[in-house]
Amino acid sequence: MTLTIVPITFAEANEFVRRHHRHHRPPVGCKFCVAVSAGGAVVGVAQVGRPVSRALDDGWTLEVNRLCTDGHRNACSMLYAAAWRAARALGYRKLITYTLREEGGASLRAAGWKVVAETDGGSWSCPSRPRVDTHPLQAKLRWEAA
Template sequence: MIISPISLRIAQEFVRLHHRHNKPPRGHKFSIGLKNSSGEIVGVATAGRPIARHFDDGLTLEINRTCTTGERNANSALYGAVWRAAKAMGYRRCITYTQADESGASLRAAGFVRVKDIPPRAGWAASSVALKDKRDPLGNGGVARVLWEIRSHQNDQ
């Protein structure tokens, strides 16, 4: 498999077609594609500013999405490629989230460590009875998640 840069538009379309529970990200700092030997995209990752304000320190990058068509080791390859690019750009920390029922094997294989279990949140419209039936079924509202991170060490510069 071959790592290559891709546009946000291409990453968004791939996520729209293949991701099982999230919408395409709205923005990014960069996107990475994973192509098979025929040149077909079989996975994408997008990375951007951390969604949580307290992580947005200028040295932390968040992997907002990874999405593959199921090829073995594709997610690990994407996580590793994002982290190598992030370190080359001067980032010192990279974070991402999984749903609590996901194993995190791809993240561990890429060197990420589990940091924190996050309980389910009801979402922005949780208190509004009127909006209850209009909520989007995609996303992470009401789902327990796990925060993962990888950090550079002082000697890795």
């Protein structure tokens, strides 16, 4: 079945992430969302927003905050490529995302992304702003399309 890039609302993308993402809840906001469909049914979404890390939020960079599919072959790489095309069209110079170290990254490599850093992971919680961690805390790889 042929995959096609289609528009999707933030609410619809959040619902897809709620139903299908392995280890994250939907983000609280985004700049834009894009979806991929097969036979008229949405099989994957990408939600792109400002970088979570303040140090990377320079006004020229966006982050793929969530990418989620139902497992359709090539859907991830199609979404990563479409997200980068859209970000570039909006004037952004860089698009980043993170993967867990044990995730292979084949979809990102297929879309032309490169590993640019390795993070230590850990909790965002601190005494001045305690948080409940509901996501993986291990080291991650930062990928970039630029």
